[in-house]
Amino acid sequence: MELLLDSLFNGVAIGSVLLVAALGLAIVFGLMGVINLAHGELMMLGAYTTYVTQLIFKLPILKPFYNSYIIVSIFLAFIVSGVVGILLEKTIIRKLYGSPLETLLATWGVSLILQQFVRSVPLAYGTGLVISLLIGLFLPTTFPSKIKESINFKYFKFSSWIFAALTGVLTGSLISSSVSKLSRASARNVDVTAPSWMRGQVEIIGTAFPKTRLMIIVITLISVIAITLFLNQSAWGMRIRAVTQNRQMSDCLGISTEKVDIITFGIGSGLAGVAGVAVSLLGSVGPNVGGNYIVGCFMVVVLGGVGNLLGTVLASFGIGIMTDLIGAGRLLSIWPDMPLPLSNTINFFATTSMARVMIFALIVIFLQFKPTGLFPQKGRMVEN
Amino acid sequence: MSLSKIKFDKKIVLSFWIILIALIIAAPTLLPVFRLNLLGRYLSLSIVALGVDLIWGYTGLLSLGQGIFFALGGYCAAMYLQITSASEFPNNIPEFFALYGVEKLPFFWEPFRSPVFTFLAIWIIPALVAGLIGFLVFRNRIKGVYFSILTQASLLVFFNFFNGQQKLINGTNGLKTDVTQLFGQMVGSESMQRIFFWITAILVIAAWFFAKWVVKGRFGNILIGIRDDEPRVRFTGYNPVIFKTIIFSIAGGLAGISGALYTVQSGIVSPQFMTVPFSIEMVIWVAVGGRGTLLGAILGAVFINYAKSLVSEALPASWMFIQGGLFILVVTALPEGVLGWIQGDGPRNLLQRFGLKRKIETYPSLEVNNKEGNNE
Numbered sequence: 001m002e003l004l005l006d007s008l009f010n011g012v013a014i015g016s017v018l019l020v021a022a023l024g025l026a027i028v029f030g031l032m033g034v035i036n037l038a039h040g041e042l043m044m045l046g047a048y049t050t051y052v053t054q055l056i057f058k059l060p061i062l063k064p065f066y067n068s069y070i071i072v073s074i075f076l077a078f079i080v081s082g083v084v085g086i087l088l089e090k091t092i093i094r095k096l097y098g099s100p101l102e103t104l105l106a107t108w109g110v111s112l113i114l115q116q117f118v119r120s121v122p123l124a125y126g127t128g129l130v131i132s133l134l135i136g137l138f139l140p141t142t143f144p145s146k147i148k149e150s151i152n153f154k155y156f157k158f159s160s161w162i163f164a165a166l167t168g169v170l171t172g173s174l175i176s177s178s179v180s181k182l183s184r185a186s187a188r189n190v191d192v193t194a195p196s197w198m199r200g201q202v203e204i205i206g207t208a209f210p211k212t213r214l215m216i217i218v219i220t221l222i223s224v225i226a227i228t229l230f231l232n233q234s235a236w237g238m239r240i241r242a243v244t245q246n247r248q249m250s251d252c253l254g255i256s257t258e259k260v261d262i263i264t265f266g267i268g269s270g271l272a273g274v275a276g277v278a279v280s281l282l283g284s285v286g287p288n289v290g291g292n293y294i295v296g297c298f299m300v301v302v303l304g305g306v307g308n309l310l311g312t313v314l315a316s317f318g319i320g321i322m323t324d325l326i327g328a329g330r331l332l333s334i335w336p337d338m339p340l341p342l343s344n345t346i347n348f349f350a351t352t353s354m355a356r357v358m359i360f361a362l363i364v365i366f367l368q369f370k371p372t373g374l375f376p377q378k379g380r381m382v383e384n
Numbered sequence: 385m386s387l388s389k390i391k392f393d394k395k396i397v398l399s400f401w402i403i404l405i406a407l408i409i410a411a412p413t414l415l416p417v418f419r420l421n422l423l424g425r426y427l428s429l430s431i432v433a434l435g436v437d438l439i440w441g442y443t444g445l446l447s448l449g450q451g452i453f454f455a456l457g458g459y460c461a462a463m464y465l466q467i468t469s470a471s472e473f474p475n476n477i478p479e480f481f482a483l484y485g486v487e488k489l490p491f492f493w494e495p496f497r498s499p500v501f502t503f504l505a506i507w508i509i510p511a512l513v514a515g516l517i518g519f520l521v522f523r524n525r526i527k528g529v530y531f532s533i534l535t536q537a538s539l540l541v542f543f544n545f546f547n548g549q550q551k552l553i554n555g556t557n558g559l560k561t562d563v564t565q566l567f568g569q570m571v572g573s574e575s576m577q578r579i580f581f582w583i584t585a586i587l588v589i590a591a592w593f594f595a596k597w598v599v600k601g602r603f604g605n606i607l608i609g610i611r612d613d614e615p616r617v618r619f620t621g622y623n624p625v626i627f628k629t630i631i632f633s634i635a636g637g638l639a640g641i642s643g644a645l646y647t648v649q650s651g652i653v654s655p656q657f658m659t660v661p662f663s664i665e666m667v668i669w670v671a672v673g674g675r676g677t678l679l680g681a682i683l684g685a686v687f688i689n690y691a692k693s694l695v696s697e698a699l700p701a702s703w704m705f706i707q708g709g710l711f712i713l714v715v716t717a718l719p720e721g722v723l724g725w726i727q728g729d730g731p732r733n734l735l736q737r738f739g740l741k742r743k744i745e746t747y748p749s750l751e752v753n754n755k756e757g758n759n760e
Contacts, residue, residue, distance in 0.1 A: 113705055
């Protein structure tokens, strides 16, 4: 029983990382039919955001609040990845609408650039750049409508970009002069240390659970609830669902699909950032950190089907629990005296990499029966 | 494909071929050994690019897993070389087996003692694996992005499998071919490498003609039909699954040959051939060269790899930026690739923009260009 509980918890912990990472991917894929290969790199940005936040909170002014940096970094990571995602949508993905394979390649290009960017640009100036992007993209939208409608709006926009650039450079150099660790570019992996209240273990029904894992489960839970509420209760959520179901019809009914695309992509990317925070708690953070998770996320999306969050949730927990069951060879300890050939097979697959092999085989077998995933979209639009 | 429709003078074609063959024969004397070896490797990569072009450029299947078949071919060749030159090691099996306490050659390597079997296995095994994967995927009408993702996932599965199995295939370390013997000569030696270069050059040309033959005629038309409108092909009474499976396994076989040639020239095959970035790079060679133009795939593979080695020698950090930018640029600004742009409307549009050429009034430019249907 204890063993089963332990296994279940581990599976849920693996699954919740997958879930929070795959959530954004699934929403974007459902809406736009676009697989974002840079999703892993957006996660990486989120993880680096956690690292930068941690270092900034070590500064004397913010030292008293150090313990809460992880909470702050969740929001910051959401914003950072979201802004980069919005920029990506505005500059590249929008141009490739209707050709998903080309989008796939272009986003791969973006992912390469982001990886190398983190390697060769000091994090302080990277932070400055993100801040200037944030200001440049959002400052114009806050202007009163009188300015927005005037012919000179482009000049206002232009000057706000200049302002944004200056602010970015200023913050960048400020951070770089005050935190020496961020002032040099380095390709080395960095470590995020959890605040003291998150270290150690909690005992539930006789089993000890590491607190960081619990924290990840909590982050995932909150993300899922928030996104479900947003999609089902808010006006924009309704619009997103409408466009997901039938883009042309929604367009005809006056929904601005362009805005819906931006918002969805921003939220999807932001969720990748949140996943990055979770990932940074699990191990060291490097330019390639996203790559370890991204294929798992794709599997979740393929298995879960499109346009239904329940499918995503079930698929990621399913994959998580299976990974743990197979990879740690737990079936053997649950049922110790199984026949020899079977136990040999299980031993053969009882490593992390071989578990992946097994799970992929299972997914392919599953897709033979349900090619469109657990919860396929119904309707006439589905075929193409 | 307007360029192919232009009838070249027979003399020009003949002299082109004579120059090409002369260059291939003379290359070992013209180039230093290091560059020759690089050129040989990149030429062998152009065979896998031809396969990618067949499945992506002509059939519209974007496979991100060609590395599987590439590496399989490489492993077949490397294992044969290791087994044949293992006579001085204990138990007459390759050296690395002793490290993991294996005393008998695993049964599935047994046939690789025969050179004929190996020669066939290099392309048949990857083709069979590709056919199997393809059939399972296509049977369920999984296509588009789903197909790409599944091929990428299977790539990762193979990578994990090969990486983890020390006792069977030496795991992460891979199989070295440098110090093995073939026909009494060291594979890594200069004279052997020269022969490999010539073999590669001949095989590239052969593969080019083979691919041309495949896309010619009705078979090729169906492939293009699948790319442009698969439901319509199905409604016309063809079964796309068969054609897709065939072309996917052809591409797999080409990848296998390519992998074997690359392995003997680079001196090692390892699970690194099955990493995700390498397989996506294969796609970008084709995209830059021009998908749907077979020559473009070859040129793209050779030139991009050459550029990669030159840039990485000079400025190691900048290659990732350049490569990433290339992905974005080619997809957004030059979707037909360089050769496709030259063969299509590109140069004329450019000349028109500067007023050097009369604008064509008719739509869709009937008298000048019989371009086949645009892919959406």
